[in-house]
Amino acid sequence: MPRTVGRVRADGIPAACDALVEALRAANHDREVAESLTHPFHSYPARLHPATARILVDVVATRAPRGLPIVDPFCGSGTVLVEARAAKLPTIGVDLNPLACLVAHAKTWSVPPKRRQQFKDVGLAIARTVHEAGKAARRSGAEPAPLRKPKGFDPNARDRRLASWFAPHVRRELEHIASEIDGVRDSDEELASILTACLSSILYKISSRTSDTDGTWVDRNIPRGAATRHFSQRVELLYEGLNDMRSTSPATIFERDARALPDLIPAGGAGGIVTSPPYAGTYDYAEHQRLRFDFLALRHRDMDAGEIGSRRGFVGGPESAFRAWHRALADMIDAMAQVLAPGALAAIVIGDSFIKAPHGKTATPIYALDDVRAALTEDLVVEAWASQERPMLGGVERRSFGERAKAEHAILLRRTGGQL
Numbered sequence: 239m240p241r242t243v244g245r246v247r248a249d250g251i252p253a254a255c256d257a258l259v260e261a262l263r264a265a266n267h268d269r270e271v272a273e274s275l276t277h278p279f280h281s282y283p284a285r286l287h288p289a290t291a292r293i294l295v296d297v298v299a300t301r302a303p304r305g306l307p308i309v310d311p312f313c314g315s316g317t318v319l320v321e322a323r324a325a326k327l328p329t330i331g332v333d334l335n336p337l338a339c340l341v342a343h344a345k346t347w348s349v350p351p352k353r354r355q356q357f358k359d360v361g362l363a364i365a366r367t368v369h370e371a372g373k374a375a376r377r378s379g380a381e382p383a384p385l386r387k388p389k390g391f392d393p394n395a396r397d398r399r400l401a402s403w404f405a406p407h408v409r410r411e412l413e414h415i416a417s418e419i420d421g422v423r424d425s426d427e428e429l430a431s432i433l434t435a436c437l438s439s440i441l442y443k444i445s446s447r448t449s450d451t452d453g454t455w456v457d458r459n460i461p462r463g464a465a466t467r468h469f470s471q472r473v474e475l476l477y478e479g480l481n482d483m484r485s486t487s488p489a490t491i492f493e494r495d496a497r498a499l500p501d502l503i504p505a506g507g508a509g510g511i512v513t514s515p516p517y518a519g520t521y522d523y524a525e526h527q528r529l530r531f532d533f534l535a536l537r538h539r540d541m542d543a544g545e546i547g548s549r550r551g552f553v554g555g556p557e558s559a560f561r562a563w564h565r566a567l568a569d570m571i572d573a574m575a576q577v578l579a580p581g582a583l584a585a586i587v588i589g590d591s592f593i594k595a596p597h598g599k600t601a602t603p604i605y606a607l608d609d610v611r612a613a614l615t616e617d618l619v620v621e622a623w624a625s626q627e628r629p630m631l632g633g634v635e636r637r638s639f640g641e642r643a644k645a646e647h648a649i650l651l652r653r654t655g656g657q658l
């Protein structure tokens with residue numbers, strides 16, 4: 239999460255402004271929080287900086303009625319949920335992306351120490367089995383086990399999509415780990431899901447995909463046994479992180495559209511919201527995880543259809559994409575207002591972006607703070623906001639923003655109707 243330090247502006251209730259400024263600035267320097275708890279377990283595009291999440295959870299918690307959860311309707315890999323749990327608050331996360339839910343669940347797994355130990359023992363036993371099998375196959379020159387055929391997925395199509403991304407020996411090792419996890423799934427679905435998250439966390443590192451957000455092919459020389467080694471390291475990392483949490487506060491995660499929040503939480507049932515929705519036209523969360531979806535056999539049709547603000551959504555039809563973006567923003571703000579307790583707070587982190595135009599036309603900037611304000615109804619009022627200038631990444635972007643700086647914003651909203 240490297241960040242360039244930019245100028246910060248803020249307005250609103252002074253104490254809230256100070257906290258928002260600190261929340262944005264913390265992302266520039268606070269490595270300690272980023273490395274703590276289960277935060278480093280799994281990469282995720284546009285992850286909220288854990289130090290930002292920590293400050294915002296603290297701010298929002300001050301007005302959360304006792305016992306009501308801190309909610310993140312775009313929870314992604316669960317950064318806010320981890321921080322809420324660490325603060326001993328109940329928490330609810332929602333995300334339409336099945337990979338996000340898998341990871342967020344693993345990072346906030348709330349079980350007794352014995353169960354965590356069982357996870358570690360089973361994970362390390364799988365790593366040992368796969369390692370030994372690999373060594374034995376090399377010694378005897380035996381044929382390795384056949385590739386998996388997850389139920390409901392066309393094995394040939396899956397194979398075609400995966401083939402170029404992994405060296406054959408790496409793929410065999412990964413498939414063997416996955417088969418061992420399938421064996422656990424028959425009797426213990428929950429444990430299998432946590433182990434699958436561990437497998438997911440190593441997939442890109444040992445594939446030929448450059449990173450989550452960069453799908454270009456890169457040549458990586460991955461030695462035999464590396465997959466197994468990385469897998470066991472991730473098991474240990476998650477185990478340590480979960481142990482450090484020492485919290486019994488539950489985290490509940492729903493794989494749903496954020497706009498369906500009122501179907502999941504009763505009116506006034508959220509003690510506070512801390513969230514970072516997608517930035518318009520910036521990422522393709524479904525696309526970024528396609529290799530993981532294929533390898534882990536995760537269903538993603540709803541995510542493909544319902545992802546808000548995706549970059550691919552802006553290609554070709556910007557006018558309708560802008561309308562869809564503003565409608566989605568309004569629906570999401572309305573959903574938040576419906577579930578927030580009167581007087582409770584919502585903290586939103588969102589960034590400006592720009593939409594590339596067909597050749598010869600100027601790209602269009604999206605000013606996220608303006609868009610959020612425009613989407614507000616009388617149910618939510620702005621208590622404070624802070625904006626930090628962000629670097630522009632090229633001539634097109636500079637021309638599109640013109641004199642106005644591109645920025646990332648932390649916005650604090652209050653649900654009207656409560657006692658101040």
Ligand SMILES: C[S@@+](CC[C@H](N)C(=O)[O-])C[C@H]1O[C@@H](n2cnc3c(N)ncnc32)[C@H](O)[C@@H]1O
Binds near residue numbers: 312
């Ligand atoms: C900026 S990311 C959130 C990152 C998260 N704060 C973290 O720390 O990992 C935005 C998230 O919105 C999710 N998303 C996109 N469209 C959605 C929708 N319609 N409903 C729920 N989640 C959605 C994406 O899958 C992505 O995880």
